[in-house]
Amino acid sequence: MPSRKRNAPILNRRRFLTAAGFTAAGIAAGQVSLTAGGATADPDAVFRHGVASGDPLPDAVVLWTRVTPTADALPGSGAGPTVDVTWEVATDSAFRSVAKRGKVTAGPAADHTVKVDVTGLTAHTTYWYRFSCTGHTSGSGRARTAPAASAAVPALRFGVVSCANYMGGYFSAYRHLAARTDLDAVLHLGDYLYEYGNGEYGPGPEIGRGHEPATEMVTLADYRRRHAQYKTDPDLRALHAAAPFIVTWDDHESANDAWSGGAENHQLATEGDWAERRAAARRAWGEWMPVREPDPRRLYxxxxxxxLADLSMLDLRTYRSKQVENTAFGDVGDPSRTITGDAQMQWLKDNLATSKARWKLVGNPVMITPVLFPPLPAEISRPLADVTGLLPPEGVPYNVDQWDGYTADRRELLSHLHDNGIDDTVFLTGDIHSSWAADLPLDAGTYPLSGSAATELVCTSVTSDNLDEITGSEPRTTSVAVEESFKAANRHVKYLEFDSHGYSLLEITPERVQMDWVYISDRTDPRATERRAAGYQVLAGSNRVSPAASPLAP
Known part of the structure; x- marks a missing residue:
């Protein structure tokens, strides 16, 4: 039976949705084939973790694989020989026209993972790639370089995903995304994997999807083994092979509610030094993800x-202050507390101010939209906070692990956009296991009169628990009243859906950014179907979300 310590992270991780389910309800009452391109069979499973690409530039893309050259060279083992791995990049799926090829080594120091930053490629071009090792050839993957810096681009399409708990269910959302042929990239906004042991979060053991290792991952070997397990999932392998990933991390890649000096789900007495654990998590993440790392200390x-678009990918775990434990005394607005860290905040502000692109996209691991009760006007709430010290200036937040717990940073960033006349900034977000479309008001209490500085589009979880699963209610029953109460109290929130799992499809054109939410029928069904549920757009120059005129075309 799990100890109290093991159960506590789950409750804390669900803090926002649980609070939504009970508090707001009261208010309301008031693919690509992995053996395509002529690749040979792989009877010895040398490439059992598939292939992947990432971080596309106009002339370069990162290629990734992991080899198992001998039976003892298992993930996290530190065993096995160093071997040569050959890679090829071609302009056709049959590899008749090879554009680039080379050779690297793979060994136990990097857990037999391989990353190659292939340069000298042509902008905005589709390529196929594969690897060979010990006489075996991997399946092929498809990658696409970014457009040239000054190119006029008519449209881009991204898949957007987050929060994929292996124990939560099957990765059907990945399977459906992998079947698409129109993706320039996949944005993974965090919680690519989860740290928990078996039985601690989700129905995994009941449906045959227990974690490996079976206990919580703490050591470098643990993190490597867990990454390896996720990359044996056929749906995730297919999606990695279908399109390049652009990734960042959130907390579960290390431990729940992580901050710069610790994590809610880390106990010094039994799990050792946090710096060592985070370093292990960071090292394994860098080894197993197709991410470009010119500076291993920096993810953003x-x-x-x-x-057409710039994309700033944020790291909101490495530099943040500890989450406040009591919001009743205004700590969330303390200007000495930060979610970004000073250097990353300045970097982001500079990006937004100097961008020449039509759209400024921000890959944002946790939600920046204020979700507050009550969102009082600034001229009332700030003096009240100064006099009584009892109410944060922006209202009482429901999830202090988000930007709601770091409101000084949010004010600084949104004021920067407003004061400098920076339009067309769209935050793309995961983490909260639900779907949102919202304006980002300068003052939530006087919205819409106060105006909107930017917008936010939030994708739901691939499999991690939604509100209906947390509360044990049937989908689209009690959650509907909760959603309406949230929107009534936070008028800048235009779309909210708490129950469904799936992915989002994002299209960017000079005229608009549109996100369509696509939901799967059942996370515990490996053959789950998909349906397009809703679409919201941001028209150029508007800084506001509105219902999309029509679904994104196939």
Whole structure:
């Protein structure tokens, strides 16, 4: 039976949705084939973890694989020989026209993972790639480079995903995304995997999807083994092979509610030094993800897609202050507390101010939209906070692990956009296991009169628990009243759906950004179907979300 310590992270991780289910309800009452391209069979499972690509530039893309050259070279084992691995990049799926090839080594020091930053490629071009080792050839993957920096781009399409708990269910959302042929990239906004042991979060053992190792991952070997397990999932393998990933991490890649000096789900007495654990998590993540790392100490980075869009990917775990434990005394607005850290905040502000692109996209691991009760006007709430010290200036937040717990940073960033006349900034977010479309008001209490500085589009979880699963209610029953109460109290929230799992499809054109939410029928069914549920758009120059005129075309 799990100890109290093991159960506590689950409750804390669900803090926002649980509070939504009970508090707001009261208010309301008031694919690509992995053996395509002529690749040979792989009877010895040398490439059992598939292939992947990531971080596309106009002239480069990162390629990734992991080899198992001998039976003892298992993930996390530190065993096995160092071997040569050959890679090829071609302009056709049959590899008749090879554009680039090379050779690297793989050994136990990096857990037999391989990452190659292939340069000298042509902008905005589809390539196929594969690897060979010990006489075996991997399946092929498809990658696409970014448009040239000054190119006029008519459209981009991204898949958007987050929160994929292996124990939570099957990765059908990945399977459906992998079947698409129109993706320039997949944005994974965090919680690519989860740290919990078996039985601690989700129905995994009941449906035959227990974690490996069976206990919580703490050591470097643990993190490597868990990454390896996720990359044996056929649906995730297919999606990695279908399109390049652009990734960041959130907390579960290390431990729940992580901050710069610890985590809610880390106990010094039994799990050792936090710095060592985080370093292990960071090292394994870097080894197993197709991410470009010119500076291994820094995850935040910027990618450009012609004159159409810039994408700033944030790291909101490494530098943040500890989450407040009591919001009743205004700690969330303390200007000495930060979610970004000073250097990353300045970097982001500079990106937004200097961007020449039509759209400024921000890959944002936790939600920036204020979700508050009550959202009082600033001229009332700030003096009240100064006099009584009892109410944060922006209202009482429901999830202090988000930007709601770091409101000074949010004010600084939104004021920067407003004061400098920076339009067309769209935050793309995961983490909260639900679907949202919202304006980002300068003052939530006077919205819509106060105006909107930017917008936010939030994808739901691939499998991690939604509100109906947390509360044990049937989908689209009690959650509907909760959603309506949230929107009534937070008028800047235009779309909210608490119950469904799936992915989002994002299209960017010069005229608009549109996100469609696509939901799967049942996370515990490996053959789950999909349906398009809703779509919201941001028209150029508007800084506001509105219902999309029509679904995104196939």
């Amino acid at each position: 980075r910027r990618l450009t897609f012609g004159s």
